[in-house]
Amino acid sequence: MKRRAFLRTLSAAGGFLAGGPLPAADKVKRNMIVRSTRPEDLEMPLDGFATWITPIERFFVRSHMYTPKVDLSRWQLRVEGEVATPLTLTMEDLRKLPQAELAGVLECAGNGRSFYRPTVAGLQWEHGSVGNGRWKGVRLADVLKRAGIRASGKHVLLDGADVPMGTMPDFVRTIPAQKALHADTLLAFDMNGEPLPVAHGFPLRAIVPGWAGDSWTKWITHVRVLDKEHDGFFMKTAYRYPVTSVAPGSSVDQALMTPVESLRPKSVIGGPLEGSRVGADGKPVRIWGVAWSGEAPVAKVEVSTDSGRTWLTATLGQDRDKYAWRSWEHFWTPPRPAHYVLMARATDARGETQPFAQDWNPSGYLWNVVPQVRVEGGPGPEMMSTMPTQAAPEFPPKVKQACIGCHESDAIAGQRLTRAQWEREADKMIRWGATVKPEDRPELIDFLARHFGVR
Numbered sequence: 472m473k474r475r476a477f478l479r480t481l482s483a484a485g486g487f488l489a490g491g492p493l494p495a496a497d498k499v500k501r502n503m504i505v506r507s508t509r510p511e512d513l514e515m516p517l518d519g520f521a522t523w524i525t526p527i528e529r530f531f532v533r534s535h536m537y538t539p540k541v542d543l544s545r546w547q548l549r550v551e552g553e554v555a556t557p558l559t560l561t562m563e564d565l566r567k568l569p570q571a572e573l574a575g576v577l578e579c580a581g582n583g584r585s586f587y588r589p590t591v592a593g594l595q596w597e598h599g600s601v602g603n604g605r606w607k608g609v610r611l612a613d614v615l616k617r618a619g620i621r622a623s624g625k626h627v628l629l630d631g632a633d634v635p636m637g638t639m640p641d642f643v644r645t646i647p648a649q650k651a652l653h654a655d656t657l658l659a660f661d662m663n664g665e666p667l668p669v670a671h672g673f674p675l676r677a678i679v680p681g682w683a684g685d686s687w688t689k690w691i692t693h694v695r696v697l698d699k700e701h702d703g704f705f706m707k708t709a710y711r712y713p714v715t716s717v718a719p720g721s722s723v724d725q726a727l728m729t730p731v732e733s734l735r736p737k738s739v740i741g742g743p744l745e746g747s748r749v750g751a752d753g754k755p756v757r758i759w760g761v762a763w764s765g766e767a768p769v770a771k772v773e774v775s776t777d778s779g780r781t782w783l784t785a786t787l788g789q790d791r792d793k794y795a796w797r798s799w800e801h802f803w804t805p806p807r808p809a810h811y812v813l814m815a816r817a818t819d820a821r822g823e824t825q826p827f828a829q830d831w832n833p834s835g836y837l838w839n840v841v842p843q844v845r846v847e848g849g850p851g852p853e854m855m856s857t858m859p860t861q862a863a864p865e866f867p868p869k870v871k872q873a874c875i876g877c878h879e880s881d882a883i884a885g886q887r888l889t890r891a892q893w894e895r896e897a898d899k900m901i902r903w904g905a906t907v908k909p910e911d912r913p914e915l916i917d918f919l920a921r922h923f924g925v926r
């Protein structure tokens with residue numbers, strides 16, 4: 472059996488190989504939007520923004536691959552590459568280093584992808600592939616200094632225990648040495664005061680505060696210091712966006728793109744909800760949400776109740792930490808029965824603010840457009856804003872055979888792509904190991920474009 476297939480069988484059997492301390496079962500997630508069942512991709516609905524620290528049960532999950540179950544008694548951290556003394560550390564060794572803790576936002580680089588027009592392939596996240604966690608661990612800088620990082624070490628590669636599906640490339644990323652050596656960049660073993668859950672990277676994950684989640688590698692087993700950026704798929708193809716604006720829908724040369732790093736100022740309106748009726752009783756309406764930014768903290772949040780004509784400063788919550796989100800609220804009495812467009816806009820300490828329109832990028836990263844919520848103010852009936860959800864169609868046997876296995880049909884049914892995009896998507900899957908006979912390809916593309924096309 473090939474190593475990958477063997478490992479997959481083991482993890483499917485629940486890690487019987489272990490014979491030692493396996494992690495405790497994760498807390499069951501509750502009230503999440505399932506974007507993909509397997510690998511697991513879960514989004515937090517808007518009500519989750521009501522708490523400052525996101526409970527583990529509500530914390531979003533993004534997995535490129537299946538979740539590995541790591542046996543802690545066999546786990547080791549290898550530190551190698553451009554260092555004077557390569558190290559092999561156990562968790563006990565690691566815990567002896569000075570510990571550090573911070574609260575910080577973890578946001579998927581693709582959060583908000585579903586709002587891009589034209590639509591792009593990838594999980595169709597709305598607002599909630601983001602959470603605010605409390606992370607405890609050791610400084611990556613302390614580990615690197617202990618190994619004696621050389622002056623030639625410019626990038627730090629983090630690799631986890633997850634194993635790719637099919638012929639897909641491994642999830643490996645590097646972060647520049649400057650960020651890796653920053654005192655706030657951690658290797659964390661605790662989340663919200665508990666051992667890191669399996670879904671969140673047990674036993675060790677990277678905390679790269681202010682940066683998007685693609686740098687926050689889970690299940691870390693290797694730290695390798697390199698003299699240049701790693702040149703694998705997840706550095707050079709995925710997680711890049713154009714340096715200057717490009718024509719929406721075009722494909723962009725990799726050389727003209729830069730890696731996703733810092734997050735941008737962003738706010739989310741947690742309530743009222745789109746299409747709701749507010750202020751029918753004449754009492755003030757609470758408009759609320761959270762706001763965060765990259766490496767500079769949020770300085771202010773403004774709210775508009777008149778489609779962006781005028782803005783008022785919202786009140787920020789007391790809970791704060793440099794990289795954490797800030798809750799905000801603003802009370803408003805609708806002056807007359809009417810249709811209102813509510814907006815929120817965050818500005819960070821560097822003066823950077825949210826745009827009203829965003830440059831399109833081919834993978835739909837770093838969405839931070841000013842959010843809008845439409846409500847009816849005053850007495851009357853509820854608006855009918857939500858479209859009835861359509862049931863996913865039955866997959867024909869040939870499509871099932873080719874496309875369901877590595878993942879379920881949900882990863883496909885969530886997409887809205889043009890025919891050309893479906894062709895590119897199918898070719899990617901074929902490169903990664905999907906078996907599609909050339910004579911079956913047109914029928915496959917027809918099915919995908921017909922049912923999961925751009926609406």
Ligand code: HEC
Nearest residue numbers: 534535592593636637639873874877882883900903904905
């Ligand atoms: C050999 C395994 C495998 C097979 C078979 C497979 N896929 Fe995938 N698919 C993947 C992987 C790996 C991903 C990416 C998972 C991730 O990064 O989250 C993926 C993700 C996707 C996505 C989400 C968008 C994206 O690009 O991440 C779509 C859509 C998709 N596959 C469509 C298909 C279709 C259509 C077929 C049948 C032709 C298929 N897949 C067959 C492995 C496979």
